[in-house]
Amino acid sequence: MTPHTRIRRTVHLRRGHTFVWRSAGAADAETIWGWWTAPVLTYWGTAPRVAKVGPPPYGPETVRDYLALPADRLGVEPVVGELDGRPVAYAEAYAKKDSLLAGVPLLEDEARGSHLLVDPTDRVDRRVVLEVVVDAVDWAFETWPAAQHYIGDPDIRNRSMVNLHRMLGMRQVAVVELPHKTACLVAVSRTDWADDRARIASLVR
Template sequence: MTSAPRSVDHDPAATVPGPPLPLLAAPWSARVARAEGADLDLVHGWMRSPHIDAFWHQAWPRERWYEEIAGHLAGDAILPVLIDLDGRPLAYIEVYRVVRDRLAGQYAELPHDLGVHIAIGEAGRTGKGLGRSLLRALAEGLLAADPACTRVVAEPDVTNGPSLKAFAAAGFRHVGEVTFPDKTAALMVHPRHEEDMPR
């Protein structure tokens, strides 16, 4: 006996809009990253930095980063974002819809759950509390940008101690671990309200 294919009308991934740009207040600002020019140079350069490559593993040629960002911009799964602090570029962020990500099915996600990947570009600006401040601003900014979203999640590598501490200090809760082919990740959740935590 075979079952009928699932209707697109009932597929959450088909009806939920793409990830939004976080609404950030000064001194933070966010804008969609472009796949060319200075934005591409910035992301490509940052991704070759040892402190980022150790966990992102995406020290790719410039041409591949062009394809990566252009692909994100053409789809509705991941939004590539550049974050400035006081007008100076600080971080590259990917905002994603969990239902369209490999994290889908790894926990009891809701259709509007949003996830974040974060890379602070310059090693000299890490370890100064900027990460936790940015993560808190991002979580609040994403919840503000999408009223239907009740939680923001992240899946940093379990071996990345500084990242785990920053997420915890920013109000994210460690609710479990997820195993991917390239890493074991800590599932971190920042709920809008306490009752929005995964059960």
């Protein structure tokens, strides 16, 4: 059994906001379940996640059990993002080689990515979302020096997130059929991200 890494990362955003990434835990289960099952959310893929826990019925306790699964079975590191102390995002950081994208031969196995969900029940400022995604890429490249690409795999129906990744200079490398969604696989290399960092910084000023 492989335990999860305990994660905490603090980011000071523009306009005086503080954003904290921290490991998701049992106390977050009800909030996360509310996000996963929000009526406006049609592309998250709740079913394959809760199926890892067991048969229905499902509810907040299912999320609690999901988060308690060992990292080697879960295949991701679940984190919650708090804006000025208020939970507004959930993410799952992963290595390509440990994900459903492992068989996609377009990028190095050391590529890192994240599944990102911003609170669908309450409007979060788009500029904040942009800053959070920028930090997710910075975080990946800082934490895993061997990773030569950062990847995102938003559902093609999630046009807002697809466009946001492209705004940040990520190129579409494939449309991938996964069991629970059709993913727009986007990527940016470590070199391109570094070379484009000044332009990217200007987007969040």
